[in-house]
Amino acid sequence: MSHVTTIAAARRWMPVALALALAACSGKEETAAPAAEGAAAPATTPAAPAVAAKVQSMGTEQLRDSASRALAENRMYAPAGDNAIEYYIALRDKTPDDASVKSALTDLLPYTLIAAEQHLGREDFAEAQRLVALIEKVDPSAPALPRLKEGLTRSVQVAAKRTEDETAKVKKDAEDRAKQLVEQQRLAEQRAKEADAAKQIAAQQDAARRDSERQDAERQAAARRDAEQKQQQAAAQQASAARAAAATAAQIGRAV
Numbered sequence: 001m002s003h004v005t006t007i008a009a010a011r012r013w014m015p016v017a018l019a020l021a022l023a024a025c026s027g028k029e030e031t032a033a034p035a036a037e038g039a040a041a042p043a044t045t046p047a048a049p050a051v052a053a054k055v056q057s058m059g060t061e062q063l064r065d066s067a068s069r070a071l072a073e074n075r076m077y078a079p080a081g082d083n084a085i086e087y088y089i090a091l092r093d094k095t096p097d098d099a100s101v102k103s104a105l106t107d108l109l110p111y112t113l114i115a116a117e118q119h120l121g122r123e124d125f126a127e128a129q130r131l132v133a134l135i136e137k138v139d140p141s142a143p144a145l146p147r148l149k150e151g152l153t154r155s156v157q158v159a160a161k162r163t164e165d166e167t168a169k170v171k172k173d174a175e176d177r178a179k180q181l182v183e184q185q186r187l188a189e190q191r192a193k194e195a196d197a198a199k200q201i202a203a204q205q206d207a208a209r210r211d212s213e214r215q216d217a218e219r220q221a222a223a224r225r226d227a228e229q230k231q232q233q234a235a236a237q238q239a240s241a242a243r244a245a246a247a248t249a250a251q252i253g254r255a256v
Contacts, residue, residue: 050133182214
């Protein structure tokens with residue numbers, strides 16, 4: 001099959017493929033997992049060339065065969081380095097007067113535009129940037145190109161700002177937790193000190209109570225001893241007086 005025939009056949013089924021591609025991309029958008037919270041900001045490294053070096057190094061016939069096979073397998077713009085639009089761009093560079101190649105690129109451009117917008121919406125900035133570079137390579141004056149570039153720049157900035165805000169929030173939360181832990185530790189130490197002080201006061205009060213009880217017991221014992229001594233002294237005095245009275249009475253009796 002000639003290259004012109006391949007292009008013509010590809011152009012006949014491209015509307016159907018476009019509908020299928022839109023449905024598939026829509027399904028992917030519905031099931032795609034949301035971007036991870038706190039994900040790193042998009043890299044700012046220079047973008048790779050729009051057309052892979054291995055594609056640029058291919059010969060004309062190899063490019064035609066690869067482009068036809070990519071179209072047949074619905075690899076219109078992906079994966080990078082093995083898709084129809086890259087093969088046709090490289091083929092156009094080698095055969096700039098080939099109208100069929102230019103026509104194929106014109107037909108492939110809408111698919112690439114849609115894919116770029118969808119990857120941009122999913123914040124897949126690396127793939128969106130690659131597709132935008134392909135669009136610019138195909139048609140630097142494409143009407144949608146300024147909007148895509150502006151959207152890519154703005155989306156990258158928004159994502160970077162969101163990442164910056166999330167990073168700042170994570171940092172603030174960590175600082176708040178650290179302060180909270182420090183405050184909790186301070187309160188725990190304060191409570192421990194207060195508990196120790198309360199124990200010391202209780203011990204001092206208990207010691208004072210025991211000392212007071214001991215002193216009271218000693219005073220009571222001394223009072224009992226003093227009372228006993230006084231009782232003994234009074235008894236001795238009474239006994240002595242009784243003996244003296246008896247002796248006096250005896251003397252009087254003898255005298256009479």
